Amino acid sequence: MSRVQIAINHAESSCKARGAKLTNKRKQVLSGLLQSNKARSAYQLVDYCKDEFGETLPPMSVYRILDFLQDEHLVHKLKSANKYIACAHINCDHAHGVSQFLICNQCEVVKEITINKSTINGLQRNVEDAGFHLASPQLEINAVCDSCKNRAA
Amino acid sequence: MSRVQIAINHAESSCKARGAKLTNKRKQVLSGLLQSNKARSAYQLVDYCKDEFGETLPPMSVYRILDFLQDEHLVHKLKSANKYIACAHINCDHAHGVSQFLICNQCEVVKEITINKSTINGLQRNVEDAGFHLASPQLEINAVCDSCKNRAA
DNA sequence: CGAAATAATGATATGCTGTATCATTCTTGG
DNA sequence: CCAAGAATGATACAGCATATCATTATTTCG
Known part of the structure; x- marks a missing residue:
């Protein structure tokens, strides 16, 4: 199982534990961030989902999904770059402080x-x-x- | 002489010393930043110059002026806010490091x-x-x- | 001085980031 | 099954920023 798949499975469990749902589109956006060691913008993720999954997400949806993923502590926003990146501790079970x-x-x-x-x-x-x-x-x-x-x- | 005027005079001298010119419009933009203890966006400075001096600067010009002021170490850009602020050491004669x-x-x-x-x-x-x-x-x-x-x- | 070069500014178009708002679809619990 | 809530779509728009080409000021130098 790929590194990305492992992380997504783990994320799915931790969402479930918190009473939230990691839907397909949320997984797709998250995988776009997990794929990359660079931060990506919302619009780059729109393109990624289109190219990778043939999924044409409106930007608004991607922003909502990014908000969700941040609430679930799966993703961070880099304010200086206006871009987003998967949390490095996504596979950890324990909470962690601000990075x-x-x-x-x-x-x-x-x-x-x-x-x-x-x-x-x-x-x-x-x-x-x-x-x-x-x-x-x-x-x-x-x-x-x-x-x-x-x-x- | 006002605090702002003192700073502008000082800035003008230091520009001259470096072979650059602090033109009127550059002074207007700089004064917009000196007026404020908060950072201001380029478009807010457009409005400021309009309200304060009746000067309708196109945004492009304000961005160019901000670039100039940064090159002259008179202004800093806050990347996380996409806004600009006057350098706190604008009246100092000595160089100073990164803040x-x-x-x-x-x-x-x-x-x-x-x-x-x-x-x-x-x-x-x-x-x-x-x-x-x-x-x-x-x-x-x-x-x-x-x-x-x-x-x- | 006056023309050529350089610096500064203007005008216009466009791209990226993000939000507001209202509509629609999907899921779920009673 | 149906009502309620969650998720997503569609559309419009606002703010930040740059690219490009044109115009105006200023300086330089023969």
């Missing part, structure tokens, strides 16, 4: 990481010192991946 | 800060450990400002 995202500015590959607690604490202290309160430590970090760096060298 | 931005998710006020070196180092270590290289430490941090927090309490 950070490394985005390669050359090949666009995205990696979801968890920055260590002490760094987050440091961040929080800086935020507090400025008279603010950290609402969410979801950071979208502009970076270059190793492959691209080596390719450049 | 971070605290964005209140209630009143939208923005504060530009510089996170301490050790936190940046911690961030960088985490990025390296994940097989990436930090390209820019410009972070856009989802937060709540003190006023909004107190208002809520």
